[in-house]
Amino acid sequence: VTPRIAVVTFPGSLDDRDALRAIRLLGGEAVSVWHADPDLRGADAVILPGGFSYGDYLRTGAIARFSPVMKSVEKFAASGGMVLGICNGFQILCEAGLLPGAMMRNSGLRFICRHVHIRVEQTDTPFTNAARKGQILKIPIAHSDGNWTVDEATLAELERNRRVIFRYTTPDGSNDDAGNPNGAMHNIAGVCNRERNVTGLMPHPERAAELALGSADGLVIFRSMVEALVGAAKATV
Amino acid sequence: VRVGKSIFLTVESDSPAAAEEQVAEMTVKFLSNPVIERFWVRQLTSEESR
Numbered sequence A: 001v002t003p004r005i006a007v008v009t010f011p012g013s014l015d016d017r018d019a020l021r022a023i024r025l026l027g028g029e030a031v032s033v034w035h036a037d038p039d040l041r042g043a044d045a046v047i048l049p050g051g052f053s054y055g056d057y058l059r060t061g062a063i064a065r066f067s068p069v070m071k072s073v074e075k076f077a078a079s080g081g082m083v084l085g086i087c088n089g090f091q092i093l094c095e096a097g098l099l100p101g102a103m104m105r106n107s108g109l110r111f112i113c114r115h116v117h118i119r120v121e122q123t124d125t126p127f128t129n130a131a132r133k134g135q136i137l138k139i140p141i142a143h144s145d146g147n148w149t150v151d152e153a154t155l156a157e158l159e160r161n162r163r164v165i166f167r168y169t170t171p172d173g174s175n176d177d178a179g180n181p182n183g184a185m186h187n188i189a190g191v192c193n194r195e196r197n198v199t200g201l202m203p204h205p206e207r208a209a210e211l212a213l214g215s216a217d218g219l220v221i222f223r224s225m226v227e228a229l230v231g232a233a234k235a236t237v
Numbered sequence B: 001v002r003v004g005k006s007i008f009l010t011v012e013s014d015s016p017a018a019a020e021e022q023v024a025e026m027t028v029k030f031l032s033n034p035v036i037e038r039f040w041v042r043q044l045t046s047e048e049s050r
Helices: A016-025 A068-078 A088-095 A152-160 A219-236 B016-031
Strands: A004-009 A029-034 A045-048 A082-086 A102-104 A112-120 A136-143 A147-149 A164-169 A188-192 A198-201
Touching: A004 A016, A004 A219, A016 A029, A016 A219, A045 A068, A045 A088, A068 A082, A082 A088, A082 A219, A088 A102, A088 A198, A112 A188, A147 A188, A164 A198
Parallel strands: A004 A029, A004 A045, A045 A082, A082 A198
Antiparallel strands: A102 A147, A112 A136, A112 A164, A164 A188, A188 A198
8 A cells, every 4th residue: 555645836946856855765656746736646645745835925834725625634634534735735724723822923023944853742533643642853953933823712622632743942852942942832833723634743753754954753653644644555455 | 102004096986985895895904904093984075185
């Protein structure tokens, strides 16, 4: 069973090829989808990659959410399909209402491009099932608008229902506040939807997919997706 | 510190009220994000819009 994972390219996407490569490294079939084409090409999962779709005009992700492909992504997610948003992809999912919250400028008002550390908070998602709970991942960020924010009631609901999937921390996992690069509420680096089939995170796992890049920690996210899809396929045989 | 943006739109409409409604709808659906932004819509006088 070879899972087929689609990676959407918007005008201004940067990391689509890296995401395609990460999937192929793990034996998945990676297919590219152009944002103007609503056909998801029979994909078993969809990735919205990082970059600066539509030049980040108006707000990050605000224009991309109206791309023709997004109607298909919304339908796919509603039917239980697995959708991962990375950085700009996370911003697009928030703008589309598939994930809660919104992105503000980083608290330091600067673009930040460096490795950070995040802790896997939950492993009962198809994006983290190959990770250990509490595992610290070294993964790069590259954004100006990663200061994730939401109203207090939603934040409480997310924490209560274990929908915070990744949290910034220090390399040893001892101080989350000190590891937060952008001011995101509760040091949140990634969240999922209520059904747990849609997740977004600001760090770039596809840029941490082999040791030559400084870390291969990001692979665990793609491995989780591939294994979840293979498991699901076997279960239906 | 408050950060905001001003967006100037020229719309074709049957009346000033309809124009304002049209712009308000655009603002809700697209131009603003209610999680982090609030908005006000105001029609400019012909003098102001020059």
